[in-house]
């Protein structure tokens with residue numbers, strides 16, 4: 368009871384600090400889409416002093432997946448007769464010609480699954496039908512795709528594949544470091560990778576704080592970071608120590624390094640970032656749908672009216688887009704940032720943009 372009281376007292380002080388902060392103006396980029404949504408949902412923006420500005424960054428995996436990737440998935444379903452398995456968020460993301468939802472309407476076998484392992488199980492149940500899982504995500508989801516490949520090998524499957532568009536967060540930190548004064552680093556990513564990447568950022572003069580996802584964790588992390596920022600030296604803080612350790616998860620890292628290796632990757636709205644992607648190693652090419660079906664590379668074409676690229680780089684707020692809330696809504700999304708449950712445009716639309 369006494370401990371609970373102490374926690375709420377510390378939180379009360381953190382709220383007061385953020386509310387009354389009158390130091391130098393500070394811009395904080397929440398790189399992760401989950402943080403963006405939780406910050407809105409928990410009402411964290413409302414307690415910040417006008418001197419503290421939150422910027423939404425490119426950490427929504429669906430939002431940064433280029434239209435060309437959707438085009439390849441559509442081609443798998445419509446031209447090659449592959450059953451495409453995907454997380455629901457990708458269904459309505461526009462490709463150059465159509466979304467996966469439209470491909471399904473045209474007869475493609477496109478199914479929503481909750482994990483890569485679900486697609487692997489389907490492949491085991493239907494050995495005569497090829498299945499491809501759309502492997503999109505950051506360090507948090509890449510291990511589960513590798514585990515599905517591991518299980519496909521164990522089960523002797525030759526009809527299960529991944530179509531990879533996996534990405535790594537440090538590339539986003541590097542690309543965005545001039546757009547912010549400090550980062551709110553995603554706790555779940557660093558639970559996997561540990562702290563080495565953010566120590567490297569600190570050595571380059573970039574500051575940030577690793578944060579969890581509850582209101583208390585977010586407010587505490589922001590208060591610690593803003594206070595430290597005032598000291599003027601580059602820093603990092605691990606404000607999520609109950610989950611994030613120095614070395615992260617060696618098991619997950621080992622699994623990923625067994626099956627995947629870094630590659631260059633195209634980020635929607637940002638462009639090509641060298642070494643920022645993960646794809647299957649050549650030794651596992653039979654599980655790579657892009658290799659097996661010789662799918663053409665290409666970034667595809669986005670709707671020219673959509674400003675997702677600027678939103679993802681913190682150059683404009685979703686409400687600055689002329690289509691926001693009129694032409695583009697969660698029911699009729701024009702761009703990926705409005706489709707995805709982690710997208711900044713959907714967060715601003717659902718919770719109302721403030722600051």
Ligand code: SF4
Nearest residue numbers: 674675688695702712
């Ligand atoms: S509001 Fe819609 S059209 Fe505008 S940037 Fe966001 S997703 Fe793109």
